[in-house]
Amino acid sequence: MSYELKLRIWRGGPSGGDLKDYVVPAEEGQVVLDAVHHAQATQANDLAVRWNCKAGKCGSCSAEINGRPGLMCMTRLSTFAEGEAVTITPLRAFPVIRDLVTDVSFNYQKARHVPAFRPSADQPVAPFTMYQTDVERSQEFRKCIECWLCQNTCHVVRDHEENKPHFAGPRFFIRYAELDMHPNDDLDRKKSLQQSEGLGYCNITKCCTEVCPEHIKITDNAIIPMKERVIDVKYDPVVRFLGRRGRS
């Protein structure tokens, strides 16, 4: 396969912009980021795009590809029909800095709110004795590459800027879940999770799970269990609807 690919890339800044067309050669095995890089190197040297590893490990190159949030480095051109134009726009939930680069500082502010890991009084100093079966649940959440796709997709903030101050978002719900399920952490963060981080806003539509490039089961394995765990702290209509399902 080798054909002329039509790219439509959003160019602009905080005050506005529009889609610009670029035609680049598409080769076998290429991903969207290759096409964007080709356009950048040959036709638009100043095209702003974030990327680092180009291997799905760093989570820098998140964008909306034909309207679907994803990593440009893990979206293969073979997933589109030859002749189909590929449209790339910046993440919608965050303010544009330039072209495909958005201001994701919201996420770094939220990260500062999470109370750090605190070892239990039983085992205050590493090395800790912990078993594989007990660390596995938290390990799933530590696979997170912080691409912010879940934060971008979550409808609580995607079109509701006003919710941002009171809502940490799916990435940080799994961070709270990870610490809560850590076999040697004994700090209770449930109250802040429910009262200031906005866990109750989530009505488990699973949009976050769908876009996670690491296939973390954000809703089923983190958010729902955490909603069950905080029920003692505060009323949550979703848990009432689901009923308590016996996981502690």
Add this chain to the structure above:
Amino acid sequence: MAAEETFEHHSYDVVVIGAGGAGLRAAIAAHDAGARTALICRSLLGKAHTVMAEGGIAAALGNLWPEDNWQVHFRDTMRGGKLLNHWRMAELHAKEAPARVYELEQWGALFDRTQNGKISQRDFGGHRYARLAHVGDRTGLEMIRALQQRAVSMGIDVFMELTITDLLKDGANVAGAFGYWRDSGRFVVFEAPSVVLATGGIGKSWKVTSNSWECTGDGHAIALRAGATVLNMEFVQFHPTGMVWPLSVRGLLVTESVRGDGGILLNSEKRRFMFDYIPEFFKAETADNIEEADRWYTDKTNNRRPPELLPRDEVARAINSEIKAGRGSPHGGVLLDIASRRTPEFIRRRLPSMYHQFKELADVDITKEPMEIGPTCHYMMGGVEVDPDTQASVVPGLFAAGEVGGGMHGANRLGGNSLSDLIVFGKRAGEYAAAFAAGLGSARPKVAQADVARFAEVALAPFQESAVKENPYSVHRELQETMQDLVGIIRVESELKEALDSIAALSARAASVSVEGNRQYNPGWHLALDLRNMLLVSEAVARAALERQESRGGHTRDDYPMTDPYWSGQNVVLQIGADASSSSHSALAVRRQALPKPPPELAELLEELH
């Protein structure tokens, strides 16, 4: 336009440049020591190249093999480095790595466990015992998150997406650093008596590399321009196993854990060719038949290591030879097979990101078929010459840790020794940088405004109208081709000289690079500024490679194919002459310097065979 601009100013005790493993650990240590500390990164926090490390952190915890201890780790490291390592760094590294690993656990890292609830350890090339603490094959992510979360919880000031272009000095001393915000393009001046370089590697000057865009050798170049010395620059590690197909992912790392966990290398004749490439130096500790090699995974006491787990330089050269002899795979690599050796469940559990990476990017199911792999430019053994205990360079106030530091790995780094290097020497650099700043009291160096204006002018040069408009991306591509073709795994005098000519010509062209657009998040401009560093570092590599007339570790000379005892005692050191502001290639001076000898009790360990 620079003259009219008011520059943003910050004042700190310690400025750490780079927020991978070494930078984060240095910032934590400096903060712990009471220094006002700034952590600067070119990318978003947590995206540094450390995140791509896969296999694990080498530390003699002895969790699976109680026979393991720091002495064995020291010996393995020195032998892997072909005895060119600075013995004191190798000693400190082997002694302190276990404590640094437990510290990560103390801060919330969740490593894979043994049956009895300890940190599990895996086999890697050149390590006598299973020694690498790991989390599947995403250990770097775990390390960077643990450190990042620790740094954030301590409230350390982080400057994200800010590039430092040069150091500011007051006489001989460091006075601060100058840089620009990537998003706005506006300039920033940091006043600080201590600066820690933790900028990582240089791989982006080669065409086939496992490195991300950030690995442009900024720290190496900044240090040189500030008057520091660099050494061992001829030793570039080509990792034996990078992806070769599709072209789009050529060079992408395939973790050594595949071999550590039982994977074997095959040529097009399906022959396990590594048995044909066991060097004299490692004969006594390497299995010479398939049966013994396969028994080693479960019984390390009575069997020798499979040749697939020789140090990386040996394996990369062997693969290179097989391909050159016409026994390569369809896309110009060789085959790495774990599918026929381990169950699909084992492979998916131990190597989840390799499974994911091949499935999603190459349509290859590694539990069913072999991978096609070939050597890829991976790691710079050389770097800033530092004091082994304090990580201080020859420039007062300038420290270096991690890949940008030199000496620890000698002629070749063992897998797993990089992540441990980051945390052992990151901590030391942060502590001593803080102590240095505190020791100055009120006699702090002052930033000279003339230097600030000069650096701003240099940074804005690509916006100047010029007669010839060079595209920075084209110059970069040509540099990558030069380094790939002429300063690769196998080197020869005529090609190294050709490379130097080519680098000189590219440097001249880089001076007339012109960028379009404005200063807001402009990657063309950023690359134009990075080029200056890549060219200087590439020249340093070629010059050092020309100087060392022997083959050792990551440096192989076709015209000097043997290891030469004379060179076992020599480091190649480079430094820019009097005109420190110049990035001109002709300013680099090369000299030989005697390598310090280990004390008798450590030298004895190196002689011991098991």
